[in-house]
Amino acid sequence: MEIILILGAIALCALCIISERRTAFKYGKGVRNRSQKNGKNSFFYRVPYTKEQIIGMLSQKSERDRLDYEFEPETLEICMMNKYFAYAEKQYTMSGGKTHGKWYDIQIQEQGEFCILKVTEQKFWTPNSANQVYGLMNAFFVEKLGAVPYEVKNGAVAK
Numbered sequence: 224m225e226i227i228l229i230l231g232a233i234a235l236c237a238l239c240i241i242s243e244r245r246t247a248f249k250y251g252k253g254v255r256n257r258s259q260k261n262g263k264n265s266f267f268y269r270v271p272y273t274k275e276q277i278i279g280m281l282s283q284k285s286e287r288d289r290l291d292y293e294f295e296p297e298t299l300e301i302c303m304m305n306k307y308f309a310y311a312e313k314q315y316t317m318s319g320g321k322t323h324g325k326w327y328d329i330q331i332q333e334q335g336e337f338c339i340l341k342v343t344e345q346k347f348w349t350p351n352s353a354n355q356v357y358g359l360m361n362a363f364f365v366e367k368l369g370a371v372p373y374e375v376k377n378g379a380v381a382k
Contacts (some may be wrong), residue, residue, distance in 0.1 A: 256361070256372035265343040266360055268370035274331045274338060280368055281329075289363040290356060292324075299329040301342070303356045303363070325356050339373060340364070 256267045270277055281294045281301065293302045304324035330341040342360070364370040 254372040254374050256375055258375045263344050263346075264357075265341055266364075267373040267375055268340040268342070268364050268368070269373045270331075270338045270340050270364075270368050270370045271336070272338065272368065274333055277331055277338060277340065277368060285367075287366070289359050289366055292363075299331070300326060300345075301329055302326045303360070305356060305359070340368070340370060 258265050258267070272280070278296050278299075282296055284292070291304045291306045295301070302324040326345040327342045328345060330343070332339040332341070342364075361372055365372075
């Protein structure tokens, strides 16, 4: 009986991982938009809006958003959480009063008719509510901002 439960749990985990990877591939379209430096992941997107428009769009939450998130426009920080875990952990931490989730710094570089959005994780440690955020990030930014994953080659943004 215990073996059946263990095998069932392993199968469920494998199914979740496969589902997450399929979503990441669907919205990433095979583009490698993630780089790692000093143990922190950064994600790059090409967005067809100005910096002010991007900040305004991220400030407006919607029920249709792929991830639950909190955005701080003054500091350009965003906390992303998987919606399914967010409700259980919508508490404040003892240090700094920030919501549980995965915190990222956002950099927006204007390039004329578009912007390059760089989303870099603040810490390597990930709380439970941030599970499966990586696989849903591309979908979130594509749906929220009309972003296109931006190619990263050898740790540098491709031109």
